Amino acid sequence: MRLAGFLWMVAGAAWALEGSSVGGLYEEHFPPIQPNCTQSLTDLLLLRQEVQLKELKQESSGILREILTEIKGSLARTPTSTGASCPGNFAAHGDTCLYLAKDTDVTWEAARLFCQDLGGDLAVFEDANAFVNALGYIKGSAILESLTIWVGGSDLSLEGEWKWISGEDMPRGTPFWGDYYQIREPGGGPRENCAVMHGLDGFLLHDTACSLKYKPLCEVKRS
Template identity: 35%
Template sequence: MVLHLALALVFALFVGSSHQKNSTLERSCNPPFTTIGGHCLYIDPLTQGSWSEMRTYCQSQGGDLVILYTAQLFADIVYYIEAQGWPIANYWVGGSDEGHEGIWAWHDGTLMRMGTPLWATGGCDNIQRPDGSTGENCAVMSAIYHLYINDLDCSSTAVHPICEGPSV
């Protein structure tokens, strides 16, 4: 697990993005959000539901499911979950290919980066991209893949939300 996070952090140093936010900035967040990696996030370890239910839940809190634009944000979230002492579980993030099979995008329409450093290695050929076909259309930080992203059936309900809200 530590090796995976170390690789993600090293990769984050080399990956630039027009959407990248400065993770060193301390932001002021409205409750229930807290600053994690310079973003206002709310990870609810008690609430579970389908992808659409958890997206609605995040919106009711004043945010939306998190978009992982950088490996650094991904690593910051993993560190936060571990620091809380929470058991490894599944967490919904804001990506899916429900609108067009095989075209993975964040809920804001931005295409999701496939492969390293965010996607789990799975399947017989160890691919680092979704392989669930039409039955698995939503992105999850997966417990069985050490919190790397995997595709999962959107109606799965044993999944917690990671919400992102605006800074104040």
């Protein structure tokens, strides 16, 4: 009986060994389907999420950029009494923004650079309305009546041919130009080639020497 029992145990162990090796072989040739399928599906879902996330990132960074541009734009504009927007210290007048730099005294060329630094140039008045608007702004600016103010007109290119810096011809006569000793301006000849609004003559236009130092009237066109 002992021998038989021993043999039975050996047989049992052999069977167990054989069983496990058979199981190993099976798994080697036929890997478990379920875990691998789950793995592939997970990979696929992750990949899809990654692509969606990437698209979302691109889309949201575009939207974010638009929002930032809008915020930047609205910060650069200052609301005015008319509800229109002009940059910084500029005030809205008709279709333009004006700024008289009361604390700046510079030559005509330097005045242009001053205004260009603010995103504009010296003011030009292509018609009587624009000129009257500017007169209203200047007279309402609580400044000394004796002030002299640079505007964007000259006959620097050709003596006697007065042009706005925009390239247009400057209008002559009323209501633009004032008088100097009862003679209609411009009358300074080759020594006076830049245009000012002359405070002592109701801020009407006069010609004067470009090297003198006066206050710039800057303009930014409203788009």
